[in-house]
Amino acid sequence: MNNMPEVKIGVVAVSRDCFPESLSVTRRQNLMKAYTDKYGEEGIYECPVCIVESEIHMVQALEDVKRAGCNALVVYLGNFGPEISETLLARHFDGPKMFIAAAEETGDDLVQGRGDAYCGMLNASYNLKLRNVQAYIPEYPVGDASDCADMIHEFVPIAKALVGLSDLKIISFGPRPLNFLACNAPIKQLYNLGVEIEENSELDLFEAFHKHAGDERIPAVVKEMEAELGSGNKKPEILQKLAQYELTLKDWVEEHKGYRKYVAIAGKCWPAFQTQFGFVPCYVNSRLTAQGIPVSCEVDIYGALSEFIGTVVSGDTVTLLDINNTVPKDMYEQEIKGKYSYGLQDTFMGFHCGNTAAGKLSFCEMKYQMIMARTLPEEVTQGTLEGDILPGDITFYRLQSTADNVLRAYIAHGEVLPVATRSFGGVGVFAIPEMGRFYRHVLIEGGYPHHGAVAFGHYGKALFEVFKYIGVPVEEIGYNQPAGVRYPTENPWR
Structure with a gap:
């Protein structure tokens, strides 16, 4: 496509x-x-x-x-x-x-x-x-x-x-999951940007999925998946359903993009998705994103928009991750301190269940979704793609509408360190200069959700110009200030 x-x-x-x-x-x-x-x-x-x-x-x-x-x-x-x-x-x-x-x-x-x-x-x-x-x-x-x-x-x-x-249309399925108000933002700014939005019910998607049962194209997609996964194909029994779901989404795109040329998808993945579809969509999301059709998790509409922008600017696959957890002090002391020029608060772990494309992972395995499996039967949570994210330069960024309908964005250059994560999901050890201050005075102070888009390379210069051109006020484009440059909300006696 x-x-x-x-x-x-x-x-x-x-x-x-x-x-x-x-x-x-x-x-x-x-x-x-x-x-x-x-x-x-x-x-x-x-x-x-x-x-x-x-x-x-x-x-x-x-x-x-x-x-x-x-x-x-x-x-x-x-x-x-x-x-x-x-x-x-x-x-x-x-x-x-x-x-x-x-x-x-x-x-x-x-x-x-x-x-x-x-x-x-x-x-x-x-x-x-x-x-x-x-x-x-x-x-x-x-x-x-x-x-x-x-x-x-x-x-x-x-x-x-x-x-x-x-010429973009964002296709979404279902409302944001319960307790995910962070991913819920006014869609008015999409129209201001000239972006169309088509919001659908999960039931519409479920019906379309069942209509693809026995689709003659499924075996060919399964073969593609087997070749991509290689030795990481640990759940071969789920590939038929995943292939059926991938074809469902692709056909939906072709049938629903209307007069628009380009599409991004904001998909639903819980709480009822697993029990009704019988799998999680993470691996399929990763495959479509690698094919140039960004798919965000948890119906994150502005996450999908951000992914699309990054895909076009970089000409490469992007991903969407939670700005998730700290690097433990003992792990920092053993693996990072003295080897890289970052303090503990410059580091964090970016994670999502399994939506990062295979080509952006150091290794990958098809697994079940551990977090969901804590409350559900394991067999309905299969379909994640797990592995450590490739080390190298990254740009962490997001375009967002605030609750009062103001466009806001952030951009930060950093890198994924070649440090084993010792964790699960699609995950990496990230380092961004002055991340701790950026986290507090841009991400928290700016009211951003936990999802951030990741482009693989340094693309801040182009992203800044795109955001500025489309009307994000320059004072609303946050970035990681160097040491010694105070944020407006930063306590001068910190």
């Missing part, structure tokens, strides 16, 4: 009519050559019809990039630029847009060759705000051809996420 957006970026150069147009023409050509030499020709388009100097040129350029199939836009100030026409271009383009500007090339040509785009970018940003037009502007948006090519390349995952959100 193709559930990931692609972008085609249209590059439109602009010029103020009292500056030499040739500056913008030459600089656009140099920019395109620098980009294609570094990153290839796929996914980028150079608008050849005009350099935008007027509103008429703006319309011509807009029509051209639309005809070319562009769904993202770069407005390139080859010189000072026409602030009205260039911002009207951004206003009328339906998709993510970026503004960058050309630096001067040489001290030997600062008369006719001086473009003043550094100055023009100020006017462009001012006019964007006058028109309430959102655009991505890099941290330092002025550079030579090579610099600007790199800026466009960094824009690609941001643009992909924004395109994906504009």
Whole structure:
């Protein structure tokens, strides 16, 4: 299933009519050559019809990039630029847009060759705000051809996420489980973001599951599962049901996504799921997530949304974990202290029952869900994928709506340490610099639920820009402050 957006970026150069147009023409050509030499020709388009100097040129350029199939836009100030026409271009383009500007090339040509785009970018940003037009502007948006090519390349995952959100539907099944109010948040912000939501009953899913009994595709899916699990296939008797459930979800997606191109799922997994379906859905959730269809546990709608964003930005499988438990002091002393540059409070264990994809685990085994089996027959709790999470860089993050309908987010870079967890489920020993303070003054103070999304790599820069672009107030994007930088709610005499 193709559930990931692609972008085609249209590059439109602009010029103020009292500056030499040739500056913008030459600089656009140099920019395109620098980009294609570094990153290839796929996914980028150079608008050849005009350099935008007027509103008429703006319309011509807009029509051209639309005809070319562009769904993202770069407005390139080859010189000072026409602030009205260039911002009207951004206003009328339906998709993510970026503004960058050309630096001067040489001290030997600062008369006719001086473009003043550094100055023009100020006017462009001012006019964007006058028109309430959102655009991505890099941290330092002025550079030579090579610099600007790199800026466009960094824009690609941001643009992909924004395109994906504009065409996303989240499909959920059932209300949040009892005592899981933390995963219950107003869905109004989904509509504000342009995301559709389809909320279904568990009974609808149960009916669809039974209709897939005996589906001729089940044996092929079972073989896929057997190959993926290898020696970790400890519960072969449950694979038929899991394959039936996987096909149920995939068919539901195809039949219910409607006019939307992309889908994420917020699924139910307890308390009645196990007794009625006869298994837990963790392994299937992991498989769909690895195939680009993120599935959150416990009907965590904003968890599914976060997973989707991370999947698109990283171009890789993500997972959803509980920010779960502390690392015991004796384990820290034996396995971490002196080997890694983290204090005890920088570490914690991220866990979930078994929804992390096999490709993100150091080893895996199909098992039963130990927590659920404390109150239920073990045979109805089978279907988890257990193992220690692969060590390496991670980004822990979440996008959330508060109870009073305010968008909020957090982002933290860290790593999974190569330390045996000695525990159960899909679990890892995580380390984030200044995690203890971040936990108290961002996660607790911000009212975040226990679920956090995990991307495998450091993607904070792109995620920050995505969150900012979609309207999360910058003061509501929390991150782990370095030592010595106080949080507003932190006691100065701590």
